[in-house]
Amino acid sequence: MTVTHSPAIDVQPWPADFEALQRQDPQLADVLAGETERVSTTLQLGAAENFSSPAVLAALGSALANKYAEGYPGARHHGGCGYADLAEEIAVQRAAALFGTEHANVQPHSGSSAVLAAYAALLRPGDTVLAMGLGVGGHLTHGSPANFSGRWFEFVGYGVEAESGLVDYAQVRELADRHRPKAIVCGAISYPRHLDYAAFREVADECGAYLIADAAHPIGLVAGGAAPSPVPYADLVCATTHKVLRGPRGGMILCGAELAERVDRAVFPFTQGGAQMHTIAAKAVAFGEAAGxxxxxxxxxxxxxxxxxxxxxxxxxxxxxxxxxxxxxxxxxxxxxxxxxxxxxxxxxxxxxxxxxxxxxxxxxxxxxxxxxxxxxxxxxxxxxxxxxxxxxxxxxxxxxxxxxxxxxxxxxxxxxx
Missing domain, CATH: 3.90.1150.10 (Aspartate Aminotransferase, domain 1)
Incomplete structure (x- = not known):
């Protein structure tokens, strides 16, 4: 389907109308106004937050917010998905080009959803997974007993060197050799240094494990060439589309062509239902911005x-x-x-x-x-x-x-x- 716009048809994109919200629901309008004032009068030092561009916000508040589109482009469970398909195709193409990967799934609703789908694509309940320990920077999805990961899989945590605080790669290798995990996860939520993806790949190959990179934090830096990319080394790369990437809150998975079908099935229908098409459109905008x-x-x-x-x-x-x-x-x-x-x-x-x-x-x-x-x-x-x-x-x-x-x-x- 090709997008065309006839000048004879006066159709404008659907902007967010704050004045209409004030008239219809002043209570919620006050909440949004208060949040706007909060971020305008304080300094946001959170490592996981950013400000999306007006273009990203416009896509989030667009007509695609109403569209139900279970499935993938060309194979939806709902009618009227022509423009939804185009939005997702653009997002996928831009993500793949931006990160130099063969396949991108842009439907995950969050970084945690992306990790869940990655595990679903590669693992079975009871499999052993090696990941950064929660006490030294690992995420909830890296084996917390309060999370699906810790309940469904057997996690072994690697740590950091006591004096330097840097990942103990010798320990990673020793634990991998001892436990023979089905997958190794490299990624963290509070580790300020670059990870050695090549070293993780070597260890994964030695024990026959999949390598999953959880790049939720550094992926925006990767897009801007300010951090090494996990794409050449990991079997799957899970990431968020907000944080440094400055897109809408959401997730994505990057992988090679050989795992594309397994990843897509793991996202839908295994772990998620209908895609949030307005968010996917906003992701496409963010990927386009990040390419400049x-x-x-x-x-x-x-x-x-x-x-x-x-x-x-x-x-x-x-x-x-x-x-x-x-x-x-x-x-x-x-x-x-x-x-x-x-x-x-x-x-x-x-x-x-x-x-x-x-x-x-x-x-x-x-x-x-x-x-x-x-x-x-x-x-x-x-x-x-x-x-x-x-x-x-x-x-x-x-x-x-x-x-x-x-x-x-x-x-x-x-x-x-x-």
């Missing part, structure tokens, strides 16, 4: 900002795990300042510095997880990172005036100018 030179500059600036922020936090007395970062993500321990992480997060939040907590390697306490994706989208650079590090330290010391300073800085770099 502006995004390449953004990705590298995000890493440079993270390194600058890590340096600033260390100068302020916080302990920065692994001594720095290769990515957009920083893990810091406020203990040297005499503050526990829960107290630190509360003081930072009160000052308008919004971030997350995570486990610390081999520690009983939790640490602070920060990221620079959103700040970089707002146009901030090294001077602002130094200032933010100082604001964090001042907030932890409960100095006066920090909240106003944060408000002023946020106002100088609005996420959506005008």
């Amino acid at each position: 030179p502006a995004f390449t500059g953004y990705a590298h600036r995000t890493v440079a900002n993270a390194r600058a922020l890590a340096e600033g936090l260390a100068e302020e007395g916080l302990s920065v795990i692994t001594g720095g970062t290769d990515t957009h993500l920083i893990v810091a321990d406020p203990a040297p300042l005499g503050i526990d992480t829960a107290t630190a997060r509360g003081r930072l939040a009160a000052a308008g510095l919004v971030l997350e907590t995570c486990g610390l390697p081999y520690g009983t306490e939790r640490g602070l997880r920060l990221g620079t994706a959103a700040l970089s989208t707002q146009g901030m650079g090294r001077p602002e990172m130094s200032r933010i590090a100082g604001l964090c330290a001042a907030a932890l010391r409960e100095e006066p005036g920090v909240r106003q300073a944060v408000r002023e800085l946020a106002g100088d770099f609005p996420p959506y100018p005008g």
Whole structure:
């Protein structure tokens, strides 16, 4: 199907109409207005969040939000899917080109949904899986007993070196040789360094395991050429489409042609129903944006900002795990300042510095997880990172005036100018 638009037919894309929402449901309109004010007057230091472009948001609020389209292009269970098919085909083509892969499934509703489908494509209940331990940076889908992964599969966790905080690749090899897992997962939610995908591939080949890369955090940096790609090494790559990639909240799976059918069946009909077509259209927009030179500059600036922020936090007395970062993500321990992480997060939040907590390697306490994706989208650079590090330290010391300073800085770099 070819998209054509006749100038004789006055049809406009369906924009989000906030004024209509205010008239019809002022209570929810107030909620959305409040959230807009919140992100405009605070600094988003969460490693998992970003600001999508107006074009991505327009696709999310489009007419495709109404379309039911179970199945895949050309094989839907519902009628009227011509434009839905086109949207998904564009998203798949752009994702495959962007990441240099033979196949992309863009239907997963989240990163966790993508991991679930990856396991469904390659494993059976009871299989052994080797993944990063939850206490040192692994995700819930890497074997948490509260998650489907820990209930359906036998997970073995590898760790990091006690002094450096870096992945212990010798331990990975030893555990793989001892347990002979069906799959090895390389990926984390609070590991600030690049992973050695070639080393993981070598270990997987030695024990006959599949290699699954959970690249939810670094995939946007991969798109911008600011991080190594897992695609040449992993059998399946699971990722999110938000975070650094700046798309809508959602997931995707990248793989070679030989596993494409198994992946597609695992997503639909095994783990999901109807695709969210408005989200898929928004993913297509984000993939298109990420293919441009502006995004390449953004990705590298995000890493440079993270390194600058890590340096600033260390100068302020916080302990920065692994001594720095290769990515957009920083893990810091406020203990040297005499503050526990829960107290630190509360003081930072009160000052308008919004971030997350995570486990610390081999520690009983939790640490602070920060990221620079959103700040970089707002146009901030090294001077602002130094200032933010100082604001964090001042907030932890409960100095006066920090909240106003944060408000002023946020106002100088609005996420959506005008």
